[in-house]
Amino acid sequence: MSLILCRQEPVKQPFYFEGLGVRLYSSQELCYVIYNNPLLVMEGFVDKSLMDFIRDDLDMAFLAAKLEKWQQSGEDPDELLAIILQECDYYGAAEVSRFRQNLAVYRRMPENELLKEKADYLFSRKQYGKAVEEYRKILELPKSSAGNAVFQARIYNNLGSAYARLFMTDKAYQAYQKSFDLVKNGEVLKRICYLSMWNDRLAVSERFQSLITEEVKLECEEDKKRAEEAAKEARSLKELENLFQKDPIKRLQGAGDLVQSWKQEYRNIMS
Incomplete structure (x- = not known):
């Protein structure tokens, strides 16, 4: 499973985010995951593997260096996430500010x-x-x-x-x-x-x-x-019924795609 947004960047090795079971192919997708899933990225998301992805695959060496410098400073680690949102220019200042506020609310929780x-x-x-x-x-x-x-x-x-x-x-x-x-x-x-x-x-x-x-x-x-x-009336059952109404070649191809999606869903459920 992967996210597909507007900007396509020359990514050789996508970044796999285990928290969602998705592969990220662009800075936009990275920002989208961070902004919409704060609870899943608050602990340990910005690590060496992510910085390597940002530097080597997204070709954003400046951002990677900025993250490394901030991490070495020992200051608020949540700011690492905000830095990514700011530098990738996918979300505006107001949205980044709102993201910071949401993190602050979570951090104040018992x-x-x-x-x-x-x-x-x-x-x-x-x-x-x-x-x-x-x-x-x-x-x-x-x-x-x-x-x-x-x-x-x-x-x-x-x-x-x-x-x-x-x-x-x-x-x-x-x-x-x-x-x-x-x-x-x-x-x-x-x-x-x-x-x-x-x-x-x-x-x-x-x-x-x-x-x-x-x-x-x-x-x-x-x-x-x-x-x-x-x-x-489940959607998955309707998809299966529609599949069997197609010609044999399309049915076989569709069956392969459907099985793959079921496998991914099963892995997400069980992991």
């Missing part, structure tokens, strides 16, 4: 809240494997920094949802169970019910079996039917 922001963002981008890592970092914080019971219940709930999307139903169940034990939330109970429907071999404790009433089961069944109906 560690647990900042980690949650990042984890939730990764989850929203369907990068569930990375989201799991960030949620677990919160749970490993000292008690004084991990947040109150309500906050931790949300983390366990979100962790359970990430595991569920990775089809790790046992781990999802354990996370939902801990969330419910902290705060008796009916929505979490429903999610445990959903898991038991998806995996009939899931070992749900007697305690939760007694809490999941017939009314809750009926509601979950109805939700499941609605989800199955919605799945029939």
